Amino acid sequence: MPRKPRFLVNGIPYHITHRGINKMPIFGNNYDKFTYLETLKDAKEKYPCKIFSYCLMNNHVHILVESDKAENISNLIHYTAGIYALYFNRLYKRTGSLWEGRFKSSLVNSENYFISCLHYIESNPVRAGLTNSPEEYPWSSYRSRAFGKKSLSKTDPWYDSLGQTPLERQLAYRKIFEIDEGDNFKLIREATNKNGILGIDYYQNQPKIWKT
Numbered sequence: 709m710p711r712k713p714r715f716l717v718n719g720i721p722y723h724i725t726h727r728g729i730n731k732m733p734i735f736g737n738n739y740d741k742f743t744y745l746e747t748l749k750d751a752k753e754k755y756p757c758k759i760f761s762y763c764l765m766n767n768h769v770h771i772l773v774e775s776d777k778a779e780n781i782s783n784l785i786h787y788t789a790g791i792y793a794l795y796f797n798r799l800y801k802r803t804g805s806l807w808e809g810r811f812k813s814s815l816v817n818s819e820n821y822f823i824s825c826l827h828y829i830e831s832n833p834v835r836a837g838l839t840n841s842p843e844e845y846p847w848s849s850y851r852s853r854a855f856g857k858k859s860l861s862k863t864d865p866w867y868d869s870l871g872q873t874p875l876e877r878q879l880a881y882r883k884i885f886e887i888d889e890g891d892n893f894k895l896i897r898e899a900t901n902k903n904g905i906l907g908i909d910y911y912q913n914q915p916k917i918w919k920t
Contacts, residue, residue, distance in 0.1 A: 716778035716779065716781055716782060716813075717778050717815065718775070718776055718777060718778045719774065719775075719776055719778075720774060720778075720815055720816070720817060721760060721772055721773065721774040721815075721816040721822055721825070722772070722773055722774065722781055722813045722814065722815055722816065723770070723771075723772050723813065723814045723816055723825050723828075723829070723896065724769075724770070724771040724772070724773060724781070724785060724811055724812070724813050725768055725769070725770055725811065725812045725813075726768060726769050726771075726785060726789060726807060726808075726811040726812070727767060727768040727807070727808045728767040728768060728806060728807065728808060729804075729805050729806060729807060729808045730808070731767050731808075732767060733766050733767050734766075734767055734768070734769075734792075734796065734806060734807075735764065735766060736796075736799075736800065738847075740796065740799075741764045741847045743792065743795055744764060744769070744788070744792050745762075745764070745847075745860060747787075747788050747791045747792050747795075748762070748771075748784075748788045748860060749860055750787075750791075751783075751784045751785075751787040751788045751791075752784065752860065754783075754784075754787060755775070755780040755781075755783040755784045755787065756775060756776075756777070756780060757773050757774065757775040757780050757781060757784050758773065758774045758775065758862045758864075759771060759772070759773050759849075759860050759861055759862060760772040760773065760774065760822075760826065760849075760861055760862060760864060761825070761826050761829045761830060761848075761849045761861055762829070762848060762849050762860060762861060763829045763830055763832045763833065763845075763847065763848035763849070763850075764847040764848070765832060765833070765836065765838075766838075770828075770829040770832060771785070771829075772816070772822075772825050772826065772829055781813075785811050789806075789807050789811070792806075793805070793806040793807065814896070819866060821896070822866065823866065823884065824896060825896060826853075826884075827884055827885060827887070828896045829848070829849075830842050830848045830849060830850035830885075831850075831885060832848070833845040833847075833848065842854070842885060843855065849861035853867060853877070853878065853881045854878055854881050854882045854885075855878055856874055856878055867881065
C-alpha cells in the first residue's frame with residue numbers, strides 16, 4: 709500500500725517528532741546530543757527554517773519548526789537524521805536504520821496551541837522523570853526563553869509581547885510552565901501521531917501546500 713502523502717504548508721509551524729527504531733536509544737551520552745544539535749544547526753543553514761523549540765530525549769527528538777518554503781522542513785529533518793545516523797552507526801559499530809520510519813508531524817495552526825506546544829516539548833524531561841524542572845535539563849530550548857540563554861531556538865512575535873524587557877519576558881514565560889495543560893497535551897500527542905492539525909481556523913488564504 710503506498711504511503712499517505714504528508715502535507716506541508718509555507719509559513720505555518722509544525723511539531724515534529726522522530727523516534728529511534730524499536731524505541732531504542734538514539735543518544736549514548738551528552739556528546740551525542742551535542743553532535744545532533746550541531747548537525748541540526750548545519751541543516752538549518754542549508755535549508756533555512758525557524759526552529760522555535762526542541763528537546764532531545766533518550767530515544768526521540770521534538771522540534772517545533774517553520775519555514776517560508778515548506779519543503780525545507782522535510783529536508784531539514786531528513787538531512788539531520790541521515791548525517792547523525794552515519795555518525796552514530798560508525799561510533800557504536802552498528803548497521804541498519806537508526807530511525808523508526810518517517811518522522812511524525814502536526815501542523816500548529818493556532819496561537820494557543822503554539823504556546824501549548826512550546827510547553828509540551830520543553831516539559832518532556834519532567835514528564836519522563838528525567839528531571840524535576842525544565843531548567844535543569846540542558847538538552848532543550850527552555851533556557852533560551854526562560855533565562856535568555858543562547859540556543860538554536862528563535863523567538864517570535866508572541867514571545868516579544870510578553871513584556872517590555874528581557875527579564876519581564878523570561879519571568880512571564882516561566883509562569884506558563886506552572887499551568888496544568890493535561891487536556892491540551894493529550895490533543896498534541898494525538899495530532900502528532902496522526903500527522904494532524906492543531907487549531908480550528910483553517911487556512912483562509914490557502915497558502916501553497918507541499919506533499920512529501
